[in-house]
Amino acid sequence: MRTLKYAILGMIHQKPMTGYDLMQEFESTLNEFWSANHSQIYPELKKLTKEGSITYILQQSDKGPDSKLYSLTEAGEKDFLEWLNDDEDIIKTPKDPFRLRVFFSKSMNEEDRLDLFMDHRLKHRKRLKHLQKQLKKFTHVPIKEEEVFGDYLVLMSAIMREESTIAWIEKCIELLKE
Amino acid sequence: MRTLKYAILGMIHQKPMTGYDLMQEFESTLNEFWSANHSQIYPELKKLTKEGSITYILQQSDKGPDSKLYSLTEAGEKDFLEWLNDDEDIIKTPKDPFRLRVFFSKSMNEEDRLDLFMDHRLKHRKRLKHLQKQLKKFTHVPIKEEEVFGDYLVLMSAIMREESTIAWIEKCIELLKE
DNA sequence: TTTGACATGTAAAGCGTTACATGATTGT
DNA sequence: ACAATCATGTAACGCTTTACATGTCAAA
Structure with a gap:
Protein backbone atom coordinates (compact mmCIF):
# COMPACT_ATOMS: atom_id res chain seq x y z
CA MET A 1 0.00 0.00 0.00
CA ARG A 2 3.00 2.28 0.51
CA THR A 3 1.23 4.50 3.01
CA LEU A 4 4.50 6.03 4.20
CA LYS A 5 4.94 7.33 0.68
CA TYR A 6 1.62 9.18 0.84
CA ALA A 7 2.23 10.41 4.37
CA ILE A 8 5.43 12.03 3.08
CA LEU A 9 3.85 13.36 -0.12
CA GLY A 10 0.99 14.80 1.94
CA MET A 11 3.32 16.59 4.30
CA ILE A 12 5.43 17.99 1.47
CA HIS A 13 2.24 19.02 -0.32
CA GLN A 14 1.46 21.36 2.58
CA LYS A 15 4.86 22.98 2.25
CA PRO A 16 8.41 22.01 1.13
CA MET A 17 10.32 20.18 3.83
CA THR A 18 13.61 18.48 4.66
CA GLY A 19 13.90 14.93 5.95
CA TYR A 20 14.56 16.33 9.36
CA ASP A 21 11.39 18.44 9.25
CA LEU A 22 9.38 15.35 8.31
CA MET A 23 10.90 13.43 11.20
CA GLN A 24 9.77 16.11 13.61
CA GLU A 25 6.26 16.24 12.16
CA PHE A 26 6.00 12.47 12.51
CA GLU A 27 7.04 12.80 16.13
CA SER A 28 4.60 15.57 17.00
CA THR A 29 1.49 16.21 14.91
CA LEU A 30 1.02 12.92 13.11
CA ASN A 31 2.24 10.75 15.93
CA GLU A 32 -1.25 9.70 17.04
CA PHE A 33 -2.00 7.85 13.80
CA TRP A 34 1.20 7.57 11.80
CA SER A 35 4.90 7.50 12.59
CA ALA A 36 8.28 6.74 11.07
CA ASN A 37 11.90 6.92 12.17
CA HIS A 38 14.52 8.83 10.27
CA SER A 39 16.01 5.50 9.21
CA GLN A 40 12.84 4.89 7.24
CA ILE A 41 12.27 8.46 6.05
CA TYR A 42 15.63 9.12 4.36
CA PRO A 43 15.63 5.99 2.20
CA GLU A 44 12.00 6.66 1.22
CA LEU A 45 12.88 10.23 0.19
CA LYS A 46 15.67 8.82 -1.96
CA LYS A 47 13.27 6.36 -3.53
CA LEU A 48 10.59 9.00 -4.19
CA THR A 49 13.19 11.23 -5.82
CA LYS A 50 14.26 8.38 -8.08
CA GLU A 51 10.62 7.67 -8.91
CA GLY A 52 10.08 11.30 -9.85
CA SER A 53 7.47 12.22 -7.21
CA ILE A 54 9.68 14.76 -5.46
CA THR A 55 12.75 16.90 -6.09
CA TYR A 56 15.07 18.79 -3.79
CA ILE A 57 17.29 21.81 -3.64
CA LEU A 58 20.35 21.92 -1.43
CA GLN A 59 20.21 24.41 1.39
CA GLN A 60 23.24 25.74 3.23
CA SER A 61 22.22 26.00 6.82
CA ASP A 62 23.62 28.68 9.11
CA LYS A 63 23.47 26.16 11.91
CA GLY A 64 24.54 22.59 11.26
CA PRO A 65 25.22 20.75 8.01
CA ASP A 66 23.54 21.24 4.64
CA SER A 67 20.04 19.91 4.12
CA LYS A 68 17.80 18.91 1.23
CA LEU A 69 14.57 20.82 0.86
CA TYR A 70 12.08 18.59 -0.89
CA SER A 71 9.03 19.65 -2.87
CA LEU A 72 6.46 17.78 -4.99
CA THR A 73 6.79 17.38 -8.73
CA GLU A 74 3.63 17.63 -10.83
CA ALA A 75 3.50 13.82 -11.02
CA GLY A 76 3.90 13.60 -7.24
CA GLU A 77 1.05 16.00 -6.58
CA LYS A 78 -1.23 14.18 -9.01
CA ASP A 79 -0.39 10.86 -7.35
CA PHE A 80 -1.12 12.25 -3.89
CA LEU A 81 -4.45 13.82 -4.87
CA GLU A 82 -5.57 10.56 -6.46
CA TRP A 83 -4.64 8.60 -3.35
CA LEU A 84 -6.83 10.91 -1.26
CA ASN A 85 -9.87 9.71 -3.19
CA ASP A 86 -9.00 6.00 -3.23
CA ASP A 87 -11.65 3.68 -1.91
CA GLU A 88 -9.70 1.71 0.66
CA ASP A 89 -11.00 -0.93 3.04
CA ILE A 90 -11.03 -0.21 6.74
CA ILE A 91 -8.00 -1.63 8.50
CA LYS A 92 -8.09 -4.93 10.31
CA THR A 93 -8.39 -4.56 14.05
CA PRO A 94 -4.86 -3.73 15.17
CA LYS A 95 -2.99 -6.34 17.16
CA ASP A 96 -3.02 -5.68 20.87
CA MET B 1 8.37 -8.89 22.27
CA ARG B 2 7.50 -12.17 20.58
CA THR B 3 3.79 -11.81 21.22
CA LEU B 4 2.94 -14.51 18.68
CA LYS B 5 4.88 -16.91 20.88
CA TYR B 6 2.66 -16.12 23.86
CA ALA B 7 -0.51 -16.16 21.79
CA ILE B 8 0.39 -19.72 20.80
CA LEU B 9 1.50 -20.78 24.29
CA GLY B 10 -1.74 -19.35 25.69
CA MET B 11 -3.90 -21.25 23.25
CA ILE B 12 -2.02 -24.51 23.87
CA HIS B 13 -2.27 -23.88 27.61
CA GLN B 14 -6.06 -24.05 27.32
CA LYS B 15 -5.79 -27.43 25.62
CA PRO B 16 -3.34 -29.32 23.33
CA MET B 17 -3.67 -28.29 19.71
CA THR B 18 -2.28 -28.84 16.22
CA GLY B 19 -0.98 -26.05 14.01
CA TYR B 20 -4.17 -26.31 12.02
CA ASP B 21 -6.30 -25.87 15.15
CA LEU B 22 -4.32 -22.76 16.05
CA MET B 23 -4.84 -21.36 12.59
CA GLN B 24 -8.59 -21.75 12.97
CA GLU B 25 -8.62 -20.16 16.41
CA PHE B 26 -6.69 -17.21 15.05
CA GLU B 27 -9.25 -16.85 12.29
CA SER B 28 -12.29 -17.02 14.54
CA THR B 29 -12.06 -16.23 18.26
CA LEU B 30 -8.87 -14.21 18.48
CA ASN B 31 -9.28 -12.46 15.16
CA GLU B 32 -10.44 -9.16 16.67
CA PHE B 33 -7.15 -8.50 18.44
CA TRP B 34 -4.58 -11.00 17.21
CA SER B 35 -4.05 -12.97 14.02
CA ALA B 36 -1.48 -15.04 12.17
CA ASN B 37 -1.33 -17.04 8.96
CA HIS B 38 -0.32 -20.68 8.85
CA SER B 39 2.91 -19.58 7.19
CA GLN B 40 3.82 -17.84 10.42
CA ILE B 41 2.38 -20.43 12.80
CA TYR B 42 4.22 -23.53 11.57
CA PRO B 43 7.73 -22.04 11.71
CA GLU B 44 6.97 -20.60 15.17
CA LEU B 45 5.82 -24.03 16.40
CA LYS B 46 9.08 -25.47 15.14
CA LYS B 47 11.04 -22.77 16.92
CA LEU B 48 9.13 -23.22 20.19
CA THR B 49 9.74 -26.97 20.04
CA LYS B 50 13.46 -26.37 19.57
CA GLU B 51 13.44 -23.89 22.46
CA GLY B 52 11.75 -26.44 24.70
CA SER B 53 8.49 -24.60 25.38
CA ILE B 54 6.31 -27.18 23.66
CA THR B 55 6.37 -30.81 22.56
CA TYR B 56 4.20 -32.80 20.20
CA ILE B 57 2.91 -36.29 19.59
CA LEU B 58 2.08 -37.52 16.11
CA GLN B 59 -1.55 -38.25 15.46
CA GLN B 60 -2.85 -40.42 12.67
CA SER B 61 -5.99 -38.78 11.43
CA ASP B 62 -8.89 -40.76 10.00
CA LYS B 63 -9.46 -37.90 7.59
CA GLY B 64 -6.50 -36.24 5.92
CA PRO B 65 -2.78 -36.53 6.66
CA ASP B 66 -1.05 -36.95 10.01
CA SER B 67 -0.87 -34.03 12.39
CA LYS B 68 1.21 -32.90 15.32
CA LEU B 69 -0.61 -32.37 18.58
CA TYR B 70 1.30 -29.84 20.62
CA SER B 71 1.24 -29.38 24.38
CA LEU B 72 3.17 -27.17 26.81
CA THR B 73 6.28 -28.35 28.61
CA GLU B 74 6.76 -27.29 32.23
CA ALA B 75 9.17 -24.57 31.06
CA GLY B 76 6.63 -23.39 28.50
CA GLU B 77 3.85 -23.12 31.05
CA LYS B 78 6.08 -21.23 33.47
CA ASP B 79 7.11 -18.82 30.72
CA PHE B 80 3.49 -18.20 29.73
CA LEU B 81 2.28 -17.59 33.29
CA GLU B 82 5.11 -15.13 33.86
CA TRP B 83 4.29 -13.26 30.67
CA LEU B 84 0.69 -12.85 31.87
CA ASN B 85 1.96 -10.79 34.81
CA ASP B 86 4.51 -8.72 32.89
CA ASP B 87 4.19 -4.98 33.25
CA GLU B 88 4.08 -3.92 29.63
CA ASP B 89 3.56 -0.44 28.27
CA ILE B 90 0.38 0.33 26.39
CA ILE B 91 0.83 0.07 22.66
CA LYS B 92 1.51 3.08 20.50
CA THR B 93 -1.56 4.29 18.67
CA PRO B 94 -1.87 1.94 15.71
CA LYS B 95 -1.18 3.32 12.26
CA ASP B 96 -4.31 4.19 10.36
C1' DT C 1 34.51 20.67 27.05
C1' DT C 2 30.65 18.42 26.66
C1' DT C 3 25.76 18.25 25.84
C1' DG C 4 22.02 18.98 22.71
C1' DA C 5 19.92 20.32 18.44
C1' DC C 6 20.67 20.03 13.55
C1' DA C 7 21.31 16.89 9.62
C1' DT C 8 21.89 12.65 6.96
C1' DG C 9 22.77 8.22 5.94
C1' DT C 10 23.37 2.47 6.14
C1' DA C 11 22.85 -2.32 8.17
C1' DA C 12 20.75 -5.96 10.53
C1' DA C 13 17.11 -8.22 12.54
C1' DG C 14 12.24 -9.04 13.38
C1' DC C 15 7.65 -9.42 11.99
C1' DG C 16 3.94 -10.04 8.68
C1' DT C 17 1.80 -11.02 4.16
C1' DT C 18 1.52 -13.24 -0.18
C1' DA C 19 2.82 -16.74 -2.98
C1' DC C 20 4.70 -21.28 -3.93
C1' DA C 21 4.33 -26.29 -2.93
C1' DT C 22 2.52 -30.95 -1.69
C1' DG C 23 -0.79 -34.41 -0.70
C1' DA C 24 -4.96 -37.10 1.45
C1' DT C 25 -9.80 -37.59 2.08
C1' DT C 26 -14.74 -36.48 1.65
C1' DG C 27 -18.70 -34.83 -0.47
C1' DT C 28 -21.19 -33.14 -4.87
C1' DA D 1 -14.14 -35.06 -12.15
C1' DC D 2 -13.92 -31.12 -9.03
C1' DA D 3 -14.17 -28.47 -5.01
C1' DA D 4 -13.67 -28.17 -0.14
C1' DT D 5 -11.57 -29.41 4.11
C1' DC D 6 -7.73 -31.27 6.49
C1' DA D 7 -2.71 -30.78 7.18
C1' DT D 8 1.98 -29.11 6.78
C1' DG D 9 5.67 -26.78 5.14
C1' DT D 10 9.17 -23.06 2.51
C1' DA D 11 10.40 -18.71 -0.05
C1' DA D 12 10.23 -14.02 -1.29
C1' DC D 13 9.07 -9.61 -0.40
C1' DG D 14 7.93 -5.51 2.21
C1' DC D 15 7.64 -2.75 6.28
C1' DT D 16 9.35 -1.33 10.86
C1' DT D 17 12.55 -1.02 14.60
C1' DT D 18 17.05 -0.89 16.62
C1' DA D 19 21.59 -0.16 16.12
C1' DC D 20 25.63 1.55 13.77
C1' DA D 21 27.89 5.69 11.80
C1' DT D 22 29.37 10.54 10.80
C1' DG D 23 29.73 15.42 11.27
C1' DT D 24 28.52 20.73 12.40
C1' DC D 25 27.37 24.41 15.37
C1' DA D 26 25.78 26.82 19.56
C1' DA D 27 25.19 27.22 24.29
C1' DA D 28 26.22 26.10 29.08
Missing part, protein backbone atom coordinates in the same frame (compact mmCIF):
# COMPACT_ATOMS: atom_id res chain seq x y z
CA PRO A 97 -0.98 -7.67 23.43
CA PHE A 98 -3.06 -6.28 26.30
CA ARG A 99 -6.31 -7.67 24.92
CA LEU A 100 -4.50 -10.94 24.34
CA ARG A 101 -3.60 -11.01 28.03
CA VAL A 102 -7.18 -10.23 28.97
CA PHE A 103 -8.31 -13.12 26.79
CA PHE A 104 -6.02 -15.48 28.73
CA SER A 105 -6.50 -13.81 32.11
CA LYS A 106 -8.47 -16.64 33.69
CA SER A 107 -5.08 -18.26 34.33
CA MET A 108 -4.12 -15.39 36.67
CA ASN A 109 -5.00 -15.08 40.32
CA GLU A 110 -7.79 -12.65 41.12
CA GLU A 111 -5.62 -9.94 42.61
CA ASP A 112 -3.16 -9.88 39.71
CA ARG A 113 -6.03 -9.87 37.27
CA LEU A 114 -7.55 -6.78 38.85
CA ASP A 115 -4.14 -5.06 39.01
CA LEU A 116 -3.67 -5.69 35.31
CA PHE A 117 -6.73 -3.58 34.57
CA MET A 118 -5.99 -0.88 37.14
CA ASP A 119 -2.45 -0.37 35.82
CA HIS A 120 -3.71 -0.23 32.31
CA ARG A 121 -6.41 2.30 33.18
CA LEU A 122 -3.81 4.56 34.76
CA LYS A 123 -1.66 4.49 31.63
CA HIS A 124 -4.59 5.35 29.39
CA ARG A 125 -5.69 8.15 31.70
CA LYS A 126 -2.22 9.66 31.38
CA ARG A 127 -2.37 9.48 27.61
CA LEU A 128 -5.84 11.02 27.64
CA LYS A 129 -4.61 13.92 29.78
CA HIS A 130 -1.77 14.51 27.35
CA LEU A 131 -4.21 14.60 24.43
CA GLN A 132 -6.56 16.95 26.24
CA LYS A 133 -3.64 19.30 26.78
CA GLN A 134 -3.14 19.38 23.02
CA LEU A 135 -6.83 20.09 22.54
CA LYS A 136 -6.53 23.20 24.69
CA LYS A 137 -4.24 24.71 22.04
CA PHE A 138 -7.35 25.15 19.89
CA THR A 139 -9.03 28.37 21.02
CA HIS A 140 -12.20 27.37 19.18
CA VAL A 141 -13.63 24.46 17.20
CA PRO A 142 -12.20 25.07 13.72
CA ILE A 143 -14.61 25.35 10.80
CA LYS A 144 -14.07 23.10 7.78
CA GLU A 145 -12.39 25.85 5.74
CA GLU A 146 -9.55 26.32 8.23
CA GLU A 147 -6.10 24.78 7.76
CA VAL A 148 -6.17 23.12 11.18
CA PHE A 149 -9.55 21.43 10.66
CA GLY A 150 -7.92 18.08 9.79
CA ASP A 151 -5.61 18.31 12.80
CA TYR A 152 -8.63 18.89 15.02
CA LEU A 153 -10.55 15.91 13.64
CA VAL A 154 -7.73 13.43 14.16
CA LEU A 155 -7.07 14.76 17.65
CA MET A 156 -10.75 14.26 18.47
CA SER A 157 -10.47 10.72 17.18
CA ALA A 158 -7.52 9.99 19.46
CA ILE A 159 -9.35 11.47 22.46
CA MET A 160 -12.56 9.58 21.81
CA ARG A 161 -10.65 6.33 21.38
CA GLU A 162 -8.90 6.81 24.73
CA GLU A 163 -12.19 7.61 26.44
CA SER A 164 -13.76 4.51 24.97
CA THR A 165 -10.82 2.35 26.05
CA ILE A 166 -11.04 3.68 29.60
CA ALA A 167 -14.79 3.06 29.64
CA TRP A 168 -14.16 -0.53 28.56
CA ILE A 169 -11.53 -1.08 31.26
CA GLU A 170 -13.93 0.29 33.86
CA LYS A 171 -16.62 -2.10 32.69
CA CYS A 172 -14.11 -4.95 33.07
CA ILE A 173 -13.20 -3.82 36.59
CA GLU A 174 -16.86 -3.68 37.55
CA LEU A 175 -17.44 -7.23 36.32
CA LEU A 176 -14.37 -8.40 38.20
CA LYS A 177 -15.55 -6.85 41.46
CA GLU A 178 -18.97 -8.48 41.36
CA PRO B 97 -4.35 5.25 6.68
CA PHE B 98 -7.91 6.56 7.02
CA ARG B 99 -6.99 9.04 9.72
CA LEU B 100 -4.01 10.04 7.61
CA ARG B 101 -6.40 10.86 4.78
CA VAL B 102 -8.62 12.81 7.13
CA PHE B 103 -5.58 14.78 8.23
CA PHE B 104 -4.87 15.74 4.61
CA SER B 105 -8.52 16.06 3.56
CA LYS B 106 -8.50 19.84 3.13
CA SER B 107 -6.99 19.12 -0.29
CA MET B 108 -10.18 17.32 -1.38
CA ASN B 109 -13.31 18.93 -2.75
CA GLU B 110 -16.21 19.18 -0.34
CA GLU B 111 -18.33 16.46 -1.86
CA ASP B 112 -15.53 13.88 -1.96
CA ARG B 113 -14.60 14.77 1.58
CA LEU B 114 -18.09 14.06 2.83
CA ASP B 115 -18.27 10.82 0.83
CA LEU B 116 -15.02 9.68 2.42
CA PHE B 117 -16.68 9.79 5.84
CA MET B 118 -20.01 8.33 4.75
CA ASP B 119 -18.32 5.34 3.07
CA HIS B 120 -16.21 4.78 6.11
CA ARG B 121 -19.17 4.95 8.46
CA LEU B 122 -20.98 2.31 6.41
CA LYS B 123 -18.01 -0.06 6.64
CA HIS B 124 -17.75 0.34 10.40
CA ARG B 125 -21.49 -0.15 10.83
CA LYS B 126 -21.17 -3.47 9.00
CA ARG B 127 -18.35 -4.57 11.25
CA LEU B 128 -20.32 -3.53 14.33
CA LYS B 129 -23.32 -5.58 13.18
CA HIS B 130 -21.07 -8.59 12.73
CA LEU B 131 -19.70 -8.17 16.24
CA GLN B 132 -23.14 -7.75 17.73
CA LYS B 133 -24.15 -11.02 16.10
CA GLN B 134 -21.28 -12.70 17.94
CA LEU B 135 -22.45 -11.11 21.19
CA LYS B 136 -25.85 -12.74 20.80
CA LYS B 137 -24.16 -16.13 21.20
CA PHE B 138 -23.77 -15.29 24.88
CA THR B 139 -27.04 -16.13 26.58
CA HIS B 140 -26.00 -14.12 29.63
CA VAL B 141 -23.18 -11.87 30.82
CA PRO B 142 -20.59 -14.39 32.03
CA ILE B 143 -19.29 -14.12 35.59
CA LYS B 144 -15.56 -13.93 36.17
CA GLU B 145 -15.26 -17.60 37.09
CA GLU B 146 -16.54 -18.84 33.72
CA GLU B 147 -14.25 -20.02 30.93
CA VAL B 148 -15.77 -17.62 28.40
CA PHE B 149 -15.34 -14.51 30.58
CA GLY B 150 -12.16 -13.46 28.72
CA ASP B 151 -13.85 -14.00 25.36
CA TYR B 152 -16.70 -11.78 26.48
CA LEU B 153 -14.42 -8.96 27.65
CA VAL B 154 -12.46 -8.76 24.40
CA LEU B 155 -15.65 -8.90 22.36
CA MET B 156 -17.02 -5.99 24.40
CA SER B 157 -13.81 -4.10 23.71
CA ALA B 158 -14.19 -4.61 19.96
CA ILE B 159 -17.81 -3.49 20.06
CA MET B 160 -17.12 -0.39 22.14
CA ARG B 161 -14.24 0.58 19.86
CA GLU B 162 -16.47 0.33 16.79
CA GLU B 163 -19.19 2.38 18.48
CA SER B 164 -16.66 5.03 19.40
CA THR B 165 -15.27 5.12 15.87
CA ILE B 166 -18.75 5.56 14.42
CA ALA B 167 -19.51 8.33 16.93
CA TRP B 168 -16.33 10.11 15.84
CA ILE B 169 -17.20 9.82 12.16
CA GLU B 170 -20.65 11.22 12.88
CA LYS B 171 -19.11 14.17 14.69
CA CYS B 172 -16.91 14.77 11.64
CA ILE B 173 -19.91 14.64 9.30
CA GLU B 174 -21.77 17.13 11.48
CA LEU B 175 -18.86 19.57 11.40
CA LEU B 176 -18.62 19.17 7.63
CA LYS B 177 -22.30 19.94 7.15
CA GLU B 178 -22.24 23.16 9.16
